[in-house]
Amino acid sequence: MASEVRGAEEASVSLDRTITLPGLVFYGLGVTVGAGIFALLGEIVGLAGSHAPLSFLIAGLLASFTGASYILLVGAFPQAGAEAAYVGRGLGSMAGRVTGLAVVVTGVITGAVVALAFAGYLASLVAIPEPLGAVAVVVTLSLVAWWGVRESVFLAAVVTLVEVGTLMVVIAFGLDLLGTPQLLRDSFVPSFDTALMSPILAGSVLAFFAFVGFENIANMAEETVAPRRTAPLAISIVLGVSIAIYVMLALVAVAVPDRAAIAESSAPMATLYEEVSGRGSEPVAIAASLAMINGILIQIVMASRVLYGMAKQGLVPAMIGRVGESRQTPTRATAVVTAAMVSLILFFPLVELARLTSLVTLGVFTMVNAALFLIGGRQPGTSIARFRWVGFVGAVASVALATWQVVDELA
Helix, strand or coil: CCCHHHHHHHHHCCCCCCEEEHHHHHHHEEEEEEEEHHHHHHHHHHHHHHHHHHHHHHHHHHHHHHHHHHHHHCCCCCCCCCHHHHHHHHHHHHHHHHHHHHHHHHHHHHHHHHHHHHHHHHCCCCCHHHHHEEEEEEEHHHHHHHHCHHHHHHHHHHHHHHHHHHHHHHHHHHHHHHHCCCHHHHHHHHCCCCHHHHHHHHHHHHCCCCCCCCHHHHHHCCCCCHHHHHHHHHHHHHHHHHHHHHHHHHHHHHHCCCCCHHHHCCHHHHHHHHHCCCCCCCHHHHHHHHHHHHHHHHHHHHHHHHHHHHHHCCCCCCCHHHCCCCCCHHHHHHHHHHHHHHHHHCCCCCHHHHHHHHHHHHHHHHHHHHHHHHHHCCCCCCHHHHCCHHHHHHHHHHHHHHHHHHHHHHC
């Protein structure tokens, strides 16, 4: 009897619904405009040359189709474990389980990889073994995630302000270089020659992954105030702001006199800041390290919410979905995610695993887009039915990007 009462009490404890639109936007920007852009900019400039802004714009438009699918689905089904819930409704519970677990796996791998990268940066400042530093930062941030969603989102918001603020400073320093119509023509109006379009599209495939992260917003729906309105609006804002920042950064990068230095740099954003400001790169290095911390925290929060949502849907053992009464956070799911990250850091070859995450992400996007298309076909007269074609286009785009990546790896 006592165990039944305890189980009933645990089941009645829900997540703390405290996140408003600003917090959700900062949370989404923190994972989307994250550490990736600090490294990817140089590679894309190296691939697409003066057309790097066009590569980012195309990538943003491609990401927007999947973003639209998430907007429609989270507005209709605002719950944690979003991908598992959407795909489960559209393609069945087994597909939902596989998709949800794929999201968790990519989040855990990404968090572990970023933790090791941060530990490498930390080891250059303090004499501490990298695995130990990575484990320490994961455990510390998992405690923040356990402490409360309000605290987690507040910390993410503060760090995001520093990240985005630093990128805006880079853009501001480079504005004087953007005054010529010739630059805009060279950046956005290519000749439709196969030899020219191929590197632009290759740059778009790479740039696409700089936009990944907006989808994490959907998994915070059960902790968001008025989620049917707030979550779709937050996804829209995050995608719009991300596109604007990335295109402007790319314009500045292709406008500097020594563009090759950015393409060849191991720290392209720092190099770009030095080029446009004439100052040292320390502010960018600090922002990049904070972006790593933000990325780890957000992956812990996201993956634990997916596991919590899957437990509620009966896709993983119910005990994983327990919500702590005092903190109103998914205690056991957070512990599982933390243990998985620590295990990967200590015992697995993360470089090889990390290469798979982009393909897995595209697989998840394909399934979510397909789910929208199929659900819309069963619900005539709804907004999902009216815009179900968005899911079809998003699925085709995701499959095309995955195919391009596989072919490029094999070439």
